[in-house]
Amino acid sequence: MEFHAPGNSCLDWSGDALILGLSEAALPLSGTLAELNSQVAGLLQELIDEVEFTGKAGSTAITRVGTGANIRKLGIVGLGAIDAITGDTLRRAAAAAARLAKKEKCASLGLSFPNLQHDAALTAQAIAEGAILALHQDNRFKSEDKNGKPTVEHIHILDLAGQDSSSLQTAQAICDGVILARELVSAPANIVTPELLAQTAQEIASAHGLELEILEREQCEALGMGAYLGVARASDLPPKFIHLTYKPTGTPTRKLAIVGKGLTFDSGGLNIKGAGSGIEMMKIDMGGAAATLGAAKAIAQLKPSAEVHFISAAAENMISGNAMRPGDILTASNGKTIEVNNTDAEGRLTLADALVFAEKLGVDAIVDLATLTGACIIALGDDIAGLFSENEELAEAIATAAKTAGEKFWRLPMEEKYFDGLKSIVADMKNTGPRPGGSITAALFLKQFVNSTPWVHLDVAGPVWTEKESGYNNPGGTGFGVRTLVQWVLSQDTAA
Known part of the structure; x- marks a missing residue:
């Protein structure tokens, strides 16, 4: 076409x-x-x-x-x-x-x-x-x-007088990223594995001159990524920690990080997902990583002035004799300890180490996105994602980018007292709290792994998939999040 x-x-x-x-x-x-x-x-x-x-x-x-x-x-x-x-x-x-x-x-x-x-x-x-x-x-x-x-x-x-081909080139680059994310989410877990996500990052790096670092299990162990590796250890497929970097020509105006949850399949672990849980759809649990790689593909073509780091701790959450157990205590790479009271709350464990890694890069802002909680779908439905942040400037920048991109987010509170539900007798925290406010306690959990960097968490569990044709989406993966991320990065050129 x-x-x-x-x-x-x-x-x-x-x-x-x-x-x-x-x-x-x-x-x-x-x-x-x-x-x-x-x-x-x-x-x-x-x-x-x-x-x-x-x-x-x-x-x-x-x-x-x-x-x-x-x-x-x-x-x-x-x-x-x-x-x-x-x-x-x-x-x-x-x-x-x-x-x-x-x-x-x-x-x-x-x-x-x-x-x-x-x-x-x-x-x-x-x-x-x-x-x-x-x-x-x-x-x-x-x-x-x-x-x-x-x-x-x-x-x-x-x-349409007064416009040139550059707007069409921008549209094509953005759509390239959205379509990549759609196809990653739509493909089954026997196709899209942690290795396939790493290969996809390699293809983007090779095609567009980006830098790529893939950390293997041993390197993640050396960095103390106990939360991430606790999730990955039951799978026969090795985890892949993906760090893809776009650097502009000249001095970057900003240094940003985008972190995407990359669970290529989520069985629930020993807290296995039962009938009616949607286990057959858990191929979509890497929707955050898909959007991250889709944004990387678009940004690499559009060449903004900001340096952007694209990060995903890719893994499967499976069951074996080596699986993490309810009651186990994991130590994340920032030294904080986590009592695992539910092995099906695994995405936040992988994100914990990914966020610590991102902050150590000395970035100006971090945005993570993840198909994190069913509670967010209950709160906002299938079409709207949740936005969590205590940084007003960054939250407003993401909200503005989303409005321009045509993707719907609703800001939810970071109600600090809800963290009481995550307190553990034997560790620094548990990985889940009580059922009420589940998407908020998940965001508060992630907050423990970002010290001072402006940070936004996007819970995209609802909009990454659709069963029906709607707007410009067709049934399957929607590529949700890519357009907002790209618009946010491009907006840094104007802000600078």
């Missing part, structure tokens, strides 16, 4: 399908739209009348155009109220248009969103992101590709 941004008008474009993004304010037709309606012998107004189109966000319709016209089909997609249009509105509208063109077997698609008072470059980027992500299909593990390859081969963004 190729994107084109010729800057010409929908009035003189020719191709298979022309689809217009119309806000509620675009009706009744005037200006360019009225002229286009005349060109197609009133067919645009007829289509609007026939389906009672009002411009409602997400509504679509399409019709065939008579012979002799420049276009074969004419479609419309609603944008909603014009003063409520955001970048994500445009992504979703472009996704709907791209799916409509694919359904109608159109090889070339012209997209026109006339009369928008938005930055042309950002508009083109949002449109491209929505279309690319909507048309992505992951059929790697099907013996027959029933969906076929996307029929949309060329997309022309029309009626």
Whole structure:
């Protein structure tokens, strides 16, 4: 699929399908739209009348155009109220248009969103992101590709003067990262192993000139990573501690760390997950690591001014005679001791040592993201991730980046008194507290492994996977978090 941004008008474009993004304010037709309606012998107004189109966000319709016209089909997609249009509105509208063109077997698609008072470059980027992500299909593990390859081969963004190809290149880089994360999350645990995550990091490093350090079990032992290795010890597959580094040309404006939970499968350990626990879906428990590597792939292409460290303590949580037991005490790399009262609260143990490692790099800020707690899904549902931080500036920066990226987060409190539920008689802390406030106590646990560096924890357990088509997501891994992370890193250029 190729994107084109010729800057010409929908009035003189020719191709298979022309689809217009119309806000509620675009009706009744005037200006360019009225002229286009005349060109197609009133067919645009007829289509609007026939389906009672009002411009409602997400509504679509399409019709065939008579012979002799420049276009074969004419479609419309609603944008909603014009003063409520955001970048994500445009992504979703472009996704709907791209799916409509694919359904109608159109090889070339012209997209026109006339009369928008938005930055042309950002508009083109949002449109491209929505279309690319909507048309992505992951059929790697099907013996027959029933969906076929996307029929949309060329997309022309029309009626957008004053923008160049750089916005499309940015969109493609970001989508490359999102698609990588999607495919890592969607693949089964017999494919995506700790070794595969390390290989993926190596591929990114080799393709884009990043530095890569993979710590093996013995090196992690030497660093005292007892919490991480306690989780990993029952698996036949060796753990891989991944440290991928992007360095800009010249002196970095900022030094950042992104830490992703990398449990490629979580059986629950000796506290094994039972029926109805979703154990069959625990391949998604590396959604944080997937987003981290996806962000690395995008950032390596976009080349921001900040230095960024991408870290994941990758492992499996399995069962064997060597498995950690409830009641065991583990010692993390900062010397703190942890009583394991539930082996199914393993992600926070791996993150503990990863956070200590990240802070020792002397970074200016740390963001971790993890499919950490079912409690966060209970609190916020499947579409919204939790955001935890005691640093107002960093929390606001992540929230702003998420809004621009179109990913939903809700800030939850770091209620310090809830840490009482993690206190242990025999160790510094337990790895789980009482059932109420489970996502908060998980965040408070992680806080014990970051001393003074500004830090944000993102609990993305809900949004990394979807069972249904929604917006620009298709069923499977969503790549959630990549766009927010990339936007946050890019925002450091402006902040500097």
